[in-house]
Amino acid sequence: MPLPEDGGGIGAVVADLAEVVIPNGSRVGEPGWSSFITTGPTTCAMAAWLAAAAAAGSQRYAVHAFNTLERVALDWVAQLCGIPAACQGVFSSGGSTANLVALGAARQWAFERRGLDVSADGLPPGTRARVYASGQAHNTIQRATAVLGLGQAGTRRIACDARQRIDVAALRAAITADERDGVVPVAVVGTAGTTDTGAIDPLGDLAQVAREHGAWFHVDGAYGLIAAASPALRPAFAAVAGADSVIVDPHKWLATGAGCAATYVRDAGIPYWDMGVELSAPSRGVLAWAVLRELGRAGVAARVERHIGLARHLAQRARQHPRLELLLEPELSIVCFRYAASDAVNAEILLRLRRATRSIPSSTVTAGHLAIRPCFINPRTRLADVDALVDHVTAIGDEPTGVQPG
Ligand SMILES: Cc1ncc(COP(=O)(O)O)c(C=O)c1O
16 A cells, blocks of 8 residues: 555544454454464453543553553452462563563572672673573563573473473472582473463472572463462462462453553562563553453453363363364363374364364464364353364364375
């Protein structure tokens, strides 16, 4: 499109949005969409976005309703997730920034204990320091260590067990060996719901290992930690109460629409202007506040339990179907399964799902196979959508594809 010399006016903009842009926008909000860990906003969240666009401004310092909701929402999300009141929170654009902010705090703490103020003076030349996370941890952990001057190699990846949870013995051995080499153990990262499979690391054990080695304990709960709203699921996240930092993304399971994550750090003394990396920023508290005002804790718990129920239903269908294979028992709302054929056949099934059906899952590799990997967090997804996905996979898999079965 050429840059218009003369403006078309608001009428032209609204017409383009309604007739061209929105109809060709992302399908992320549709009930059949189960890719990645993302979904469109609910109606309530869209109302909050509109309200913020109209009246929130971009400054976090003034005293007005939206900035008050920033604090209210941080407090509500903390209560929902079992994050202790001793922590201070800040919103940012997503889990990537939220992890960066948390690990920035970890780096500052680790060196302050050694008499160095790295935020003032930078890292001393030749410093070797590491963050420990499982091979399944999100890649934003190693991006954070790169940004923080520790290098991508500053994230040491630890092997996982068969359930894709961090191997605690391997973690202990790695930190001990690094300490012998003079490496500073900055932080141990536990993932409360991994991106690929939804595995929850043994957080209590990780807290213990971090304590033993004088390291910071960070929990990446970007996706899974909202599940702590459910009394039935909360015990798996109990160790969050002892974490030094925690992140959670309201834009995932709370469906606020993209751009809303929270970092909490156990240090109530940090001045507000030192929290986070942004100055001008959109109002995010109002989004999380609106969803929690609409649903309450019980409503969030019901959503999470319903989605996990959908994952278990799919797992059961895969277990029972003669030509489907469940690759991993679902822990949260992600399922890894496949049509019992080669990876090439499953890749073809995924392609044809995207092209020809409303079922849009992602893929990953698990248990040595290409997995079809839906994640159910969309509030609009119903049992019929899950059944449609299974039916589409079997129907496409049963057709001759021209790809070698095996
Ligand atoms: C566990 C985990 N951490 C961090 C992230 C990054 O979050 P965002 O996409 O909001 O930046 C994701 C994204 O899926 C995630 O699953």
